[in-house]
Amino acid sequence: MEPVRYDDRQEIVSLRLQPAVSGKRRNLKKYLYAVLLLLPLLLFIIGFFVIPMLYILYLSFIDTEGPGGTNATYSISNYGRFFTDPYYLHSLWLTIKVSLYTVIVSLLLGYPVALTMAKCSPRVRGLLTLLVASPLLISIVVRNFGWYLLLLPNGTVNQLLIGLGITESPLKLLFSEAGVVIGLSNAYLPFMILSIATSLYNIDPSLEKAAAILGASPFRSFISITLPLSLPGIVSGMVLVFSMSMSAYVTPALMGGANVPVLPVVAYDQIINLLRWTYGSAVSYVLLGITLAIVTIFTRMMEKGRYREVFR
Amino acid sequence: MQALANDVEIRGVYKRIGRNVILDGIDLEVKQGELLTLLGPSGCGKTSTLNVIAGFLDIDQGDVFIKGRRVNDIPAYKRDLGMVFQTYSLFPHMTVYENLDFGLSLRKVPKDEKKRRIQKALELVKMTGLEDRYPRELSGGQRQRVAIARALVVQPKLLLLDEPLSNLDAKLRHELRAEIKRLQKEVGVTTIFVTHDQEEALSMSDRIVVMNKGKIEQVGTPTEIYIHPRTEFVFQFIGKSNQLQGRVKSIDSRMISVELEDSGQVLVEAENVMGSDRTCTKGDAVKLYIRPEKLMIQPVENTNPNYNSHTATIVQMNYLGSAWEIEVSLLGKRMQVLHPSIEAGWTIGTEVMVGWNPSDMMIVKK
Numbered sequence: 001m002e003p004v005r006y007d008d009r010q011e012i013v014s015l016r017l018q019p020a021v022s023g024k025r026r027n028l029k030k031y032l033y034a035v036l037l038l039l040p041l042l043l044f045i046i047g048f049f050v051i052p053m054l055y056i057l058y059l060s061f062i063d064t065e066g067p068g069g070t071n072a073t074y075s076i077s078n079y080g081r082f083f084t085d086p087y088y089l090h091s092l093w094l095t096i097k098v099s100l101y102t103v104i105v106s107l108l109l110g111y112p113v114a115l116t117m118a119k120c121s122p123r124v125r126g127l128l129t130l131l132v133a134s135p136l137l138i139s140i141v142v143r144n145f146g147w148y149l150l151l152l153p154n155g156t157v158n159q160l161l162i163g164l165g166i167t168e169s170p171l172k173l174l175f176s177e178a179g180v181v182i183g184l185s186n187a188y189l190p191f192m193i194l195s196i197a198t199s200l201y202n203i204d205p206s207l208e209k210a211a212a213i214l215g216a217s218p219f220r221s222f223i224s225i226t227l228p229l230s231l232p233g234i235v236s237g238m239v240l241v242f243s244m245s246m247s248a249y250v251t252p253a254l255m256g257g258a259n260v261p262v263l264p265v266v267a268y269d270q271i272i273n274l275l276r277w278t279y280g281s282a283v284s285y286v287l288l289g290i291t292l293a294i295v296t297i298f299t300r301m302m303e304k305g306r307y308r309e310v311f312r
Numbered sequence: 313m314q315a316l317a318n319d320v321e322i323r324g325v326y327k328r329i330g331r332n333v334i335l336d337g338i339d340l341e342v343k344q345g346e347l348l349t350l351l352g353p354s355g356c357g358k359t360s361t362l363n364v365i366a367g368f369l370d371i372d373q374g375d376v377f378i379k380g381r382r383v384n385d386i387p388a389y390k391r392d393l394g395m396v397f398q399t400y401s402l403f404p405h406m407t408v409y410e411n412l413d414f415g416l417s418l419r420k421v422p423k424d425e426k427k428r429r430i431q432k433a434l435e436l437v438k439m440t441g442l443e444d445r446y447p448r449e450l451s452g453g454q455r456q457r458v459a460i461a462r463a464l465v466v467q468p469k470l471l472l473l474d475e476p477l478s479n480l481d482a483k484l485r486h487e488l489r490a491e492i493k494r495l496q497k498e499v500g501v502t503t504i505f506v507t508h509d510q511e512e513a514l515s516m517s518d519r520i521v522v523m524n525k526g527k528i529e530q531v532g533t534p535t536e537i538y539i540h541p542r543t544e545f546v547f548q549f550i551g552k553s554n555q556l557q558g559r560v561k562s563i564d565s566r567m568i569s570v571e572l573e574d575s576g577q578v579l580v581e582a583e584n585v586m587g588s589d590r591t592c593t594k595g596d597a598v599k600l601y602i603r604p605e606k607l608m609i610q611p612v613e614n615t616n617p618n619y620n621s622h623t624a625t626i627v628q629m630n631y632l633g634s635a636w637e638i639e640v641s642l643l644g645k646r647m648q649v650l651h652p653s654i655e656a657g658w659t660i661g662t663e664v665m666v667g668w669n670p671s672d673m674m675i676v677k678k
Contacts, residue, residue, distance in 0.1 A: 210401040212388040213366060214415035214466060221389075224414070228405050309446050310405045 060281035078282035088266065088283070092290065095262040098177055098252070099245035102184040103238050109185065110192035110237065115226075117193070118200035132193045135186060144254040147183055148174065151255075179255040180262070184245050191244070192237040199233025200226070228307045235302050235311075239295050246291045263287045318377075319344045319470060319502040325364060325374035327526075334360045335371070336526035342470075343519075347496050347503045351513040352523035353549065358506045361523070362472055365504060367391050379469055394463030394501070395472040398479060400455040402447040408434070408458050409443040415466040433465040436495060453484045460492070464499060471496070471503040477512065489516055510550045514538060522546045543586055544676050547601050554607070554647040556600040557678070560592055568675060570598060574644035578620045579670040586676040597678040604650040606672035609638060610665045611655055621667040626660055642666050 063075040082088045117128045135143065150156045151173035158170040173179050203226060211221040249264040256262070261269075263283060270280030303311045320342035327335040335357050342348050350358035363369035364376060367388030376383050383391055402411050412430045421429070434440050437457040447455055456476055463471055473492070477485045493516050496503050507513055513520050514534040522529040522537060522545070530542045541547040558572040568580045580600065585592055592598060612623060624642035631637075638649045649666060658664070 204399055204401060206397045206399050206401040207403060209366075209368060209388070210395065210397060210403070210462075211414070212368075213391075213393055213395040213472075214462070215389050215392070215418040216414070217389050220418070225403060307405050309448070312448060 056281045056284060059278050060285050062278045064278055078279050079286065081279070082282060082286055091261050091263055091266050092286070094177070094260060095246055095264075095287070096290070096294070098180050098184070098256075098260065098262060099242050101177070101181045102188065102245040103242050105181060105185040106189045106192040106241050107234065107238065110189055111196055111234075114193050114196035114200055114230075114233070117197045118203075129194070129197075133190050136190055140187060140250045141254070143186065144183055144251060147179070147186070147255065151179055151182070174255065175257045175259045177256065177260055180252045180260050183251040183255040184248055187248075187251055188241040188244050191240045195237035195240060196230055196233040199230045199236075203229045229310055231302065231307050231310050235299060239299060243291050243295055246287065317344075318342055319379055320365060320504070321375075321377040322361070322364070323375045323377075325361075325371050325376065327360060327364070327369065327371050333526050335364070338374070338526075338528060340521060340528065340531070342502060342504060345500050345502055346518040347493070347505060347516060349505045349507060349513040349517040349520045350523060351507060351510060351520050351549075352529075354508060355525075356523040357526040358508075358521075358523050359474060360526075362474055362504060362506045365470070366393060366395055366472055392466075392468060393470045393472060394466060394468030395474065396456070396459045396463050396476045398475040400447070400452070400459045400479075402455055402459055402462070404447050407444050407446055408439065408450075411447070411458060412462050412465045415462065419466060429465055433461040436464065436498070437461045437491075452480050453488060456480065456488060457491075460495065464495070464501065468501065471501045473503065473505040475506055475508070477507070478509070485512075492516065514550070522549060524549070540584075541586060541674065542590070543588075544599070544601070547586065547674055552604050552648060552650075553601045554604060554645075556602075556643065556645060558598060558600065560594050560596045560598055563592075563594060567670060568592070570600060570675070572643055576622060576643045578673065580673045580675045581671045584671065584674045586674050592675065592677050599676050599678055601674040601676070602668055602672060604637070604648040605635075606668050607647065607649040607651075608667050609640070609649050609651045609654075610667065612663050612665050619667040619669055620673070621665055624664055624666040626658060626662045626664060628660065629654070629658070640664065640666055 060078055061074050061076065063073045063077045064071070113128070113132065117125050117132075120128065148155070152158070153170040153172070153174070155173075157173060158167075161167045161171065162169075171178075173182070207225055207229070208221055211225050212218075216224060247264055248262075249268060252260055252262045253265050253268075256265075264287065267280045267283040267287065270276045270283060274280075318341040320340070322338050322340040325335050325338040327333075338357070338361060340361070350361055352358045360369055364371055365378070367383065367386065371384070378391065378393075402408075403414065406414065409430060412433060413426060416426045416429065430443075431440070434443065437460055439454065439457050439461060442450070442454070442458075447458070450458065456479075459476070476492070477488055480488065489512060492505075505513075505516065514537075517534055519531060519533055520537045521531045524545050530537060530546045532540075532542075537546060538550055541550065547553055556572055556578070558570040558578070561569045561571045561577065563569070563582065566582055568582050568585075570578050570580060572578065578600065586601075608619075609624075622642055624640035624647070626638060627641050627646065628639040629636060630639075635650050635652050636654050638651060638654070640647050640649055647666070
């Protein structure tokens with residue numbers, strides 16, 4: 001319990017606002033230390049992330065008329081082509097759809113687990129955390145081949161469904177959108193659970209008591225108190241899972257194959273198989289832009305919505 | 313079910329968690345309109361008792377009645393009570409108004425009446441005009457005021473206060489102490505207040521229940537508890553104390569004479585025997601207790617034959633502003649004396665006369 005949390009923070013802030021005695025020189029020294037400590041990582045990120053990303057951005061604006069890059073000019077034709085070709089638009093829509101389904105499935109599966117983790121004893125909580133995080137310990141490829149065995153037309157799941165008389169002919173679970181959603185949900189569920197659980201841990205347990213004594217049933221108390229207060233965790237979990245699903249390559253490639261050509265798969269094809277670097281780059285940037293746009297709009301909406309106070 | 317005169321009756325309540333006995337046979341009555349304080353050290357069962365009344369803690373044995381109705385199997389949310397918590401527990405995503413509205417909406421109070429009652433409750437705690445603030449934007453004292461208003465606005469059968477002042481600084485604590493007392497009398501709601509602060513308990517309560525190790529040690533008004541503690545624990549928990557040890561030399565109907573273990577002899581009023589059977593006989597080994605402010609300190613030449621008087625040496629002197637805290641060596645023991653003033657020239661090593669009234673000393677069998 002940390003009842004004086006708010007006052008403490010205010011005190012720290014006010015302390016920080018007081019000007020340092022010897023002014024600028026000490027500040028400069030402080031910044032120098034910070035920069036020195038960050039320098040290795042900064043160089044790494046600039047060299048291996050920022051520069052390649054800028055290079056890809058540059059490539060995406062090159063228009064190669066002839067084969068082999070002859071008569072290269074700068075234009076936005078790669079982007080124009082993307083947004084006028086129904087195949088690529090369909091692929092974009094497919095990517096968004098699969099990602100949204102993954103977000104919904106992992107939210108619905110994850111929330112009860114997170115709630116259980118928040119309510120149980122510290123020992124059980126530790127065990128559950130390990131269990132929840134365990135899928136992260138297994139290679140994506142190995143895990144997906146595991147799903148193969150379960151989801152094949154004559155795999156365990158279909159045999160079970162047919163045996164129970166739920167379906168007559170095997171369902172197309174593998175090489176379908178359903179397969180991709182199953183694979184992605186399995187892979188990213190830990191992120192959803194852990195981020196919701198973290199926000200549930202931060203809820204003062206006496207709030208639930210306060211709601212109860214005011215006459216709220218456990219269900220009402222969950223709807224009015226726990227759920228809104230866990231929104232920051234829900235939103236960050238959704239954003240994490242959504243952006244990871246949008247950019248996932250291995251799972252859609254293995255679980256969906258050619259039937260589910262999501263944008264990362266398309267971009268990979270363009271660059272590696274068709275050697276169309278410039279167009280592949282444009283596809284990558286469309287993916288990045290759309291993902292950022294959706295995530296930004298979503299979080300802004302939540303932060304300005306009915307429960308904006310919980311995001312402060 | 314019978315009609316009961318008290319707002320709360322607790323009968324033979326027993327609760328164990330694992331191997332620990334949390335509540336060990338609690339019997340308690342809370343009268344209508346009174347402010348009853350549960351006082352004791354941490355782990356004494358005071359909060360558990362409150363949680364039993366609130367419905368947050370199931371009991372193994374016994375019965376709990378609220379306004380004549382047995383509530384053992386009624387969950388907290390159906391008990392119609394008001395509660396204020398140590399951590400304020402305002403809903404952080406709701407404004408002050410919405411916090412107060414929560415309980416009223418659950419009770420399906422009509423909109424106009426809700427508005428009127430919320431305004432009245434905020435007036436009561438002097439928080440008018442802050443309806444649209446979020447708890448984050450309020451100070452600790454303001455938050456606790458809102459929490460009190462939120463508990464009262466639903467017009468609860470009982471008001472439960474779980475150490476509501478312990479997170480506030482000393483000045484605010486004093487202010488809110490008086491405020492809660494005033495509010496409670498104004499509204500007339502039967503109130504159960506949990507605290508570990510004896511000063512808070514003494515100043516606010518109509519009656520105090522002193523608890524220790526899951527049992528009730530004594531129930532009484534603040535003066536009864538302070539002046540006539542029934543057990544050693546109560547004496548030591550409420551206020552400071554000096555202790556002497558000795559053996560009973562003689563007893564008559566008014567006075568007990570005790571031979572101290574080192575040297576000397578003191579008189580204690582016969583009524584002042586503490587402990588379960590409240591008796592002692594000649595030859596018993598006893599402990600004697602006296603509060604620092606009951607010891608009088610004077611220059612050596614002054615003596616009073618009606619008092620226990622002994623010479624003592626000043627060992628230490630601390631100035632507290634409102635009084636002096638003087639440590640003396642008396643009858644071979646170190647004793648604390650609280651005295652409003654000192655004589656000129658008193659210093660460490662000065663010989664003084666320390667005396668006290670036999671009626672101010674408590675005695676208990678060892």
